[in-house]
Amino acid sequence: MIHRIKNIFINSKKTVDFIVLKNASAPFVDDNFFYVTGLEQGLFEGSCAVLHPDGALDLLVSELEAESARKSTAHLTIYKTKDEFSELLKHLISSNKTIGVNASGLSYHEFNTLTEILPQAVFVDVSDGFFKTRLIKDEQEIQRIKQACVIADDTMAVIPDVISEGISEYELAAEINYSLQSLGAEKPAFDTISSFGKNTAEPHYSHGDAKLTEGDLILCDFGACLKKYNSDITRTFLFGRATEQQKEMYKTVLQAQQIAFDAIKPGVKAGDIHHVVSSFIDSTKFKGRFIHSTGHSLGLAVHDGPGFAPENTMELQENMVLTVEPGVYLPGFGGVRIEDDVLIKKDGLELLTKSPRDFTELE
Ligand SMILES: [Mn+2]
Structure with a gap:
C-alpha cells in the first residue's frame, strides 16, 4: 500500500508532515482506513492510522481489533484505554508538526479529540489527496x-x-x-x-x-x-x-x-x-x-x-x-x-x- 500512501501526499495541494485518520464509531469509520491498509475485514472503530510521506504506516488500534490488524503490513500499536491512546499518539507524532486530516471523513468530535491530544500541531485538510488518489484504481x-x-x-x-x-x-x-x-x-x-x-x-x-x-x-x-x-x-x-x-x-x-x-x-x-x-x-x-x-x-x-x-x-x-x-x-x-x-x-x-x-x- 506504499504507493497509495505516497500518492495521497503527492496529490494533495497542501504540504504536511503526517496524515492522521481517526475513526469514530460505525458508521463514522473512514473508508480511507481500508484504502491505506488494504484490510478486507474488521470494523476498526476508534482506530487511528498515521501516514508518512515515504509510504510508511502506523496503526493504533484497540485490543478488540488487534487480530484483524495483524493482517496488514503496517507497524502496529495496541491501546487499552483512552489515556493510553492519547499517550501513544503523542509518542508517534512530534506535536509541533503540520498534520493532514481527511475533513470529509473525520467527525467534528474526533477532530476535537486530535486537537486536545496534540495542542501544538497545525491541522490541514488533505481530503483532496485522498479523493484524487482513489479515483484511479490500482x-x-x-x-x-x-x-x-x-x-x-x-x-x-x-x-x-x-x-x-x-x-x-x-x-x-x-x-x-x-x-x-x-x-x-x-x-x-x-x-x-x-x-x-x-x-x-x-x-x-x-x-x-x-x-x-x-x-x-x-x-x-x-x-x-x-x-x-x-x-x-x-x-x-x-x-x-x-x-x-x-x-x-x-x-x-x-x-x-x-x-x-x-x-x-x-x-x-x-x-x-x-x-x-x-x-x-x-x-x-x-x-x-x-x-x-x-x-x-x-x-x-x-x-x-x-x-x-x-x-x-x-x-x-x-x-x-x-x-x-x-x-x-x-x-x-x-x-x-x-x-x-x-x-x-x-x-x-x-x-x-x-x-x-x-x-x-x-x-
Ligand atoms: Mn449507481
Missing part, C-alpha cells in the same frame, strides 16, 4: 471490483427464476440479498432496490409491500460488497407483455447507454458524457424525464467520487471505474434504468458487469 482494487461485479451478474441471472405473480417487492429484495451473500458477498453494497409498476418511477425508492401484477415494470438495482469493494448494477424487466410505451422507454434508455459507452475514453470530460446522454434523451418524446446524473465513480464507496455529472470538468483517465446508468421516469406510470460498471481503458472502456441488456418479458 490492480488489487480492479480485481476486487471485478469479483464484486461477477457476484452482481450471477445474482441478476437468478431474478427471472424467483419472479412470480404476487411476489412482493420485499420478498424480491430478500431473494436478491440472499443470492448476493450466498455467492460470497460480505453484504449488499447498499439498500437493494426492487420496485414494481409505478414505484419504478422513483429512482431511490428501495422496496415496499407492493405485489407484482401483470404488465408491471420491475426495476432491480443492487450491488455486492466484497473485500470492502462494491459493484452496482440495474436492470429493468417486464412482467407479462410490454406496451408500446414501455418498449419505447426501454429502447431509448438502452440507446442512451450505448451513446455513453461509445463516447467514454481517456481525455474526455466526465460532464460531456452526461451532456451527450441527456441531450439524446431530450431529443426523444421523453424530454426532461432523465432526472439524475449519468453515473458515479465506484470503489470502496458506492458513490466513490464524482462521475458523469453535468458540472464535472474532470478528465477521464485510464483505470477509473464508474457506473453508466441513464434512466427515464414517468411519474404515475413507471421508470426504466439500465446500469453497468465500466473500467476506463487506454482506447475506451471495459464493461465489468456483463448481464444481458435486451428487454426481457418475464412470465
Whole structure:
C-alpha cells in the first residue's frame, strides 16, 4: 500500500508532515482506513492510522481489533484505554508538526479529540489527496471490483427464476440479498432496490409491500460488497407483455447507454458524457424525464467520487471505474434504468458487469 500512501501526499495541494485518520464509531469509520491498509475485514472503530510521506504506516488500534490488524503490513500499536491512546499518539507524532486530516471523513468530535491530544500541531485538510488518489484504481482494487461485479451478474441471472405473480417487492429484495451473500458477498453494497409498476418511477425508492401484477415494470438495482469493494448494477424487466410505451422507454434508455459507452475514453470530460446522454434523451418524446446524473465513480464507496455529472470538468483517465446508468421516469406510470460498471481503458472502456441488456418479458 506504499504507493497509495505516497500518492495521497503527492496529490494533495497542501504540504504536511503526517496524515492522521481517526475513526469514530460505525458508521463514522473512514473508508480511507481500508484504502491505506488494504484490510478486507474488521470494523476498526476508534482506530487511528498515521501516514508518512515515504509510504510508511502506523496503526493504533484497540485490543478488540488487534487480530484483524495483524493482517496488514503496517507497524502496529495496541491501546487499552483512552489515556493510553492519547499517550501513544503523542509518542508517534512530534506535536509541533503540520498534520493532514481527511475533513470529509473525520467527525467534528474526533477532530476535537486530535486537537486536545496534540495542542501544538497545525491541522490541514488533505481530503483532496485522498479523493484524487482513489479515483484511479490500482490492480488489487480492479480485481476486487471485478469479483464484486461477477457476484452482481450471477445474482441478476437468478431474478427471472424467483419472479412470480404476487411476489412482493420485499420478498424480491430478500431473494436478491440472499443470492448476493450466498455467492460470497460480505453484504449488499447498499439498500437493494426492487420496485414494481409505478414505484419504478422513483429512482431511490428501495422496496415496499407492493405485489407484482401483470404488465408491471420491475426495476432491480443492487450491488455486492466484497473485500470492502462494491459493484452496482440495474436492470429493468417486464412482467407479462410490454406496451408500446414501455418498449419505447426501454429502447431509448438502452440507446442512451450505448451513446455513453461509445463516447467514454481517456481525455474526455466526465460532464460531456452526461451532456451527450441527456441531450439524446431530450431529443426523444421523453424530454426532461432523465432526472439524475449519468453515473458515479465506484470503489470502496458506492458513490466513490464524482462521475458523469453535468458540472464535472474532470478528465477521464485510464483505470477509473464508474457506473453508466441513464434512466427515464414517468411519474404515475413507471421508470426504466439500465446500469453497468465500466473500467476506463487506454482506447475506451471495459464493461465489468456483463448481464444481458435486451428487454426481457418475464412470465
Ligand atoms: Mn449507481
